[in-house]
Amino acid sequence: MAKQYKSLHPIKYFRDYLAHDIRPDGRELTKYRPVIINANSVSTAEGSAIAKVGKTTVICGIKAELCQPKTETPTQGFLIPNLELPPLCSSKFKPGPPSDQAQVATKVIADIIENSGCINLQDLCISTEKLAWCLYADLVCLDHDGSIIDACLLALFTALKTVSLPKVEYNAELDSKNLQMDERTPFKLYNVPVSTTFAILDETVLMIDPTAEEENLCTGVVTIVIKDDELCSVLKPGGSPITEEKLVDCIKQSMERAKLLGKLIDTATQETNDEIDK
Amino acid sequence: MALCEAEKTFILHSVEENFRIDGRQRGDYRPMELETNIVAPSFGSARLRLANTDVLVSVKLEIDSPTLEQPKLGKIEFFVDCSANATPDFEGRGGDNLATEISNCLSSAYKSSTAFDAGKLCILKGSKCWKLYVDILLLECGGNLYDAVSLAVKAALWDTRIPLVKSVVVDGNKVDMEVSDELFDCERLDVTGAPIMVTVCKIGDQCIVDPTTAEEHCSGGSVVVAVSKSNFSTILQTGGGSLHPMTLLESLKLGQTVAQRLDSTLINTLKQINDNSTDVGFLK
Amino acid sequence: MEMDSNTDCSMPISNFGNLTRPDGSTIYSQGKSTVIAGVYGPIDVKPQKMLIDRGSVETFFRPKSGLPGVGDRLYETIIRNICETALVSTLYPRSGIQVVIQEMQSGGELISCSVNAACLALLDSGIDMKFLIAAATCCLDQEGYLIVDPTELQQEKAKATFVFVFESSEGRIVASHTTGTFKLEQYEQALDLCKKGSAKIFEYYRKVINGKYNKK
Amino acid sequence: MEDVLVCIPGQRLCLCDKKHISGQGTYERQGYLYSQLAGLVKIIEKEDGVQLIEVHSTQDQGLVPQQGDLVTVQITIINQQFAKCAIKCIGDTVLSRPYRGILRKEDLRATEKDKIEVYKSVRPGDIVLARVLPITEAHTYHLTTAENELGVVTAHSEGGHQMVPISWTEMQCTKTLVKQHRKVAKVLPEKPKQIVT
Amino acid sequence: MPVDLKRINGPENTVSYKLYTPSKTFKEELKCLFKSNNKRQDGRNSLEHRKMFIKTGIVSQAKGSAYLELGNTKVIVSVFDPREIPNKTDYSQKGVLYCEFKYATFSCPQRRNFQQDSEEKQNSIILKQSLEPAVCLHEFPNFQVDIYALILENDGSSLSAAVTCACVALAHASVPMYDLVTAVTMGVVDNQILMDPTLKEQQLCEVFDETDTKSDHGIIVTSFMSTHQQISQFYQTGNINLENISKSISISTDASGDIKLLIEKCIVNHVLKGANKSNEE
């Protein structure tokens, strides 16, 4: 009967759980789901990673291509992130162009990359005004079960950490390019921002790392991005109002978690680097 | 088209008896009419009428640059347009699915160099080549679209004349070329290998060729084979059914012989057309 | 670049009812940014978007030129969520409320400007609201000083910018959007400053609404 | 644990004859019974030694409503002719995606059909038990509540409070004590399964 | 190319750096096909299939899902509950399958586009036609079952991997089926038949060969239902004679049977797991 009840009165069902300070999947309000990161999962990409936050799965593949820098920024390369939420990952999405949700998430991720200063686009320039690298960081969600931004950032930065680019000998006069596939330089990442998402219900209850079901029923979310010991984004895109104290509390919780996540990314990349060394 | 069970049984029996509803035998085609050079703004064109099926094909040429992966190849692109004239179901984007199916099948049949030598369309390696637009307009659907389309395409390509390139001047990265604007300064395409598609339709335990729309509805599965000279350039099962491996093999054999027969007839016909050129088009 | 009359710039200007078709509309200008906001509602809604227990809020953010892109989608979502929170949407089940924001001129703090304009347009339309909302922007310059109501130039040069949206009843935070990096303490300071800034906006709302009804 | 017979789609189960009949999850082809699903074989002994062979999946099967199915629906829109609704459950199975259904005025109750008024029988948001009528070529499923056991089971008053049935045609809000008309279902709380079969 | 307003766009005209790396000619590549001991580069015989790994229940939000690894080729397929056919006005007695086959943008040596290209569209159609004869469509009239296949990494034979994977996903979603479908890709190049070609081998089979146009080359994908001995889809491109085709048919139907044993095991495991779970409850 529980299933029928859940389907007919989802909010009541949810509140019944929360009344006992526990969530439908058995977690406490401040407990996050296990995180698994696997680096270098796709060999056709220059860098790749799969991140799992609970059931939410995101794969990131990075493709490097050559292009001409823009005239406004002649000494910069490109890093183009895009998140796909294909119909494969949840019945919420329909085939066709990206949904609003995918577009918003893409923009948020692009903003975080820019805000954190984790990369220097000038590293991607090969020859001023002539040739630069363009890194396409394509994120694909394989299983959408909430906290998508968190999973995306984990996959994205783990993948970026594994990228190494071949050396390009460029002769500007002849416009000839010569690649040294053996001489590869790893791509430099200056810091690794990680995020934590919270869901708000009834303006008072805060849940860390919500599932898709919780996100649906809740009336607002907050995503906090931490880089080293600084904040790099506090995004609360509307929704139920909360007090200042609650917000600061969220920030503190996410700072704690950020340390763990940072270590996790390090170990994931370390493992693959070790494998390559062998 | 909706058929009732009795109609289906009738068709099934007629195929069994080797005396189909329009009096044909299993391996027979319906009468065809072919005209070439009937669309003025094209480099080559053909119209094929296979009983009720009416197909108009035009070939247009443009100068393009080859892809970076294959700098030595020209390009050929097939575009099928299902006109709403054929059936109201094609209105708007209604015919798009059928159109992609046919155009995909055509492009995979023409992909092999044996079937169609795209290397001949290359003008200057890596920078200039011809792009052939083969536009197919379906004006009426009376069954057996694949066969009709492939015949019309082959005829249109046969009819196509490519202007001669008089001179190519390479200056650094810039390429200047001059195309002859003389009307008769042109060459024909080599289409001997251009594949002919035959739809072999399984009805009951027998295989037939050139099914009518009604027969297509009774089919338990059909195979489209594209045959270039004597080899297969594409095989594709259509129509939703499944086939036993032995049946498939038999269908392939049947398709191959029929395609070769069709091919030689087509070439003969095309040669005759050339002699008496009176354009009548749709006015006949 | 005119930088002289900074005091004049900081006071918002608005005008109601410029558009005749929407149920509520306003031209709103704050600093050097100007937007037009229009509200339609409650109106019929497509069956797919219909919600049985409350109204569905849709927002369209139109940039000054060109077609809306990925970035504008984020603004749309933020404004939509804010409006949805502020409205008593349960009063309008199975119907829709559309908020359309047209950017006229952008000179910093565009999000704040749009949110405040949306709030005024909602007020003008007479749709029931739980509370008012007001947005304020401030930015952190390279030396670590906070600047309230920054100009576009200041925003560009800043180390970080903060946009906060507050509600009028208890002054809680409805939305927060930041760029750049910053410390927690700086964030808290910015929050405080913006809260004060939002109080001014609320005051302003009172003034214009008073003006609007007294006129009639 | 009793020993279970696992089967996969296309697996031949047994000869199809008078003693073995094809049941749910199986199909018959050229004299044999085959399985349609990946799941467990269930053999139901009937009278005369006839065995009904069924295959049951271990998870919820993707059901579509069939004629005569008992469904749980939520009313979405009403007008004077009909009420539109979303089918949420078929029998005991919860659907992951609701199907569209429609309750026409004349199918709301069995008696005094000419006096039925839709808004006095159901309101948007109500949870209603209904039965699927014969499937027509329309897009939506036609439903009926013209049985004693069928009708509104849960409803909320305008204030959002739960309402309880006080008669066959009325429900009352637990908080405001407002009475509203409904076509109330006679719920058998003890054995809900009986309704299903 | 038009600007995609719903994504972040990169600069115009980016090219893969791989174009500037030294490449071998067709003849050289052909020579590298086999090692000296008559084995292929990955150590297989010409008619040997790669190792296959299958797992069900990968996507929690889908009704059924499966993940399949074939060498380096990685496919994920999810299947959803029947839903109303969008934009359809007339009633159909049978249900329909909606199939979408997509390469992830980073799955191939060349970056793929976000939109389906004609190859992906064609593969979607083949995927649909491979599965349709096996699914009991009459069980869900007027509805469609959505099947989405995403190739995470393409190392050849991705279409056949997607067909097999989709079939497991359908079984996992308990969509009624007449039989299991398994698919095998065969490559023909230089008159040699290669089973389950890798991407490199597949490209050689497809490629335009200017020197020797007489020899057979091409790709054959066979989808087979082994219980009922029916070929549900047979797709071939290239230029192959009848003899090689008939050979390939018999080889691939045999291989399909072997693959079926593998996926059977996987499905049975899933059922047993489910049965244990419901027993515990």
Place this chain on the structure above:
Amino acid sequence: MSKKKELVSKIGLRLDGRRADELRRVRCKMGVFSQPDGSAYIEQGLTKVLAAVYGPHQVRGNRSKAQHDSAIVNCQFSMAVFSTSERKKRPRGDRKSSEMSIHLRQALLAAIKVELYPWSQIDIYVEVLHADGGVYPACVNAATLALIDAGIPLKEYVCACSASLANNDIPMVDISHQEEMLGGPTLTIAALPMSEKIVLMEMSQRFHIDHLPKVMAKALKGCKDIKVILDEAVRSHVEDVGCSTGWSNTSQKIKV
């Protein structure tokens, strides 16, 4: 500004050798296809158009569109991708095609006796095979023939013709593609030629108000001329069909 090329020479001939009030050669045929209820093919100069009519039949798609007092008329204009000298990207769906569809519908709606077929729908599809000026008039004329072929009652013929002003003075009819490109404004009229009612008028650019009446009169005259040609085609078609069905005997007797 360069001097505009003379569209009519001193001896009164146009670029293609026609006189100012001369139509291009019109050739047409009804009943080109067997599956549609009515079909027609028309050539006006080099412009070639096929039209097909389906109906009246039950309303397809959204049944709620059906009207209780008249039939729905549904038009689709489509241009083959190869019909112009520059290859088109899409045969339909672009803005110009939709506009043409709407204009076509407006013109035909004026002639079809829709009130005879309540709750039903009539589909008219036109396919341009070769566009060489005067596409819209050719479409209207082809559609009229197809409607007659389908046996759908019309109030009268609906014909269309284009006209323009040469050398800022001489009105001329049936404008070809070349003249459209070189010349000034083009006026297109769809009319009921017997009752001399104009159902649709469209100008590509502005006309001086003084010129308008004479150009309009010319276009109307063109419509009437076309009507005569169409009428002849219809009569001969009916006679042809009649011959094969056997009632020609009677008609011949009457003639005798």
